Amino acid sequence: MKKRILLLFGIISVFLLLAGCTEVNKPITAESTGFWNEYIVYPLSWLIVHMADWLGGSFGLSLIVVTIIIRTIILPLMIKQTKSSKAMQALQPEMEALKKKYSSKDQKTQQLLQQETMALFQKHGVNPMAGCFPLIVQMPILIGFYHAISRTRAIAQDNFLWFDLGDKDPYYILPIVAGITTFIQQKMMMAGQTNQNPQMAMMLWMMPIMIVIFALNFPAALSLYWVVGNIFTIVQTYFIKGPELRAPATGKAGGAKK
Template structure:
């Protein structure tokens, strides 16, 4: 988690930077050029509009449905990430033995250590970068959602429940819910890992604050996207990820290994 913290902060700052670029604030349409517009923003705008038409023109319902679809698409990746991190947990004793065996700091020994470590990863289906993949995939989607909402007049001007989709929540209800559900999601995630890692404990409180600040300043539809995503994540962690991690924790305690 210590390695993820700078990445998370960097990506959140990147969201703020890209969403403020004036060159990307023009209305999106079929004539918009550029890879970002043609492959991300315009297709997402069209998809949201298509779903909205199914639900009687409700763009709020469209955002909810699209968010669930995105989460369902990412679910296999989350499961794969959990399996990879679980297998990493199981082979820690073997990694420790390798480091003790190749403890010399000369270049040849360190090269041998890397080769043996990678071989161990392959044998146990461990991907060292798997933990960051869901986050790296979600950030472009989040930015694309922002642009699709802000640059599609029909979405931006639509009113859903008590808020206008393209404006800030006037009562700050969604930002607060987004922060609270982020906190709950982080707590459940930390509990499922069965440890008291100080970096994770810190992120449990830092992330909700970051999301609160972003949700206050971003369109209400984006806060809605985050809230629905968090609720999905809570159920996903509780019913899918947590049982998997519990199994790996039990195997670790009993000294078991899994390929």
């Protein structure tokens, strides 16, 4: 879990570095060169612009549709993340047993604990880092969105609902909604695990707070992308983990009947 937290901070650091330092003020066109421009920023810019043409000139609607398209493309990774989360939850009793077995803090015992834990993961085909894969995939897309919006004048100058796509949300509604939906998404993904793992409980609160901080300082279009993506993931997680999410409530109801 500590490795996942360090990886998360590493990804966020790269995001901040690239968002602030990579040709952010240079317009993106078909003539832009470099891997980053040619294969990530310009394709996103082109897709958003052409989708807006098909949707009557609304770049806000275009961003929503493009976000759904992208989330649908990476849906297999998201499903894998959800299944990995469920598998990790199922292994919690065995992992707790191993921790009790190797409770000594000396180095040799801790090495044995790590070996036994990895063997347990391999036995059940669980990758503890699988939960980070969707985030790793999404970060270049998120940075690409930032550059596409900032470097495509037509997108940055358009408005949608109450906000300008290229500016911060003046009423802070999108950042707050982004944080709330991130919390709901995390809560659903970690259902049943936070009580057993304090580090997961910390992540449950840490991620939404960081998203709100980002959303307060970046163009509203990025918050729109994050909110739509979160809603997509919440619906997806509900259908995948629905019975599991409803189980506690059912159990309470059953207990009341008795």
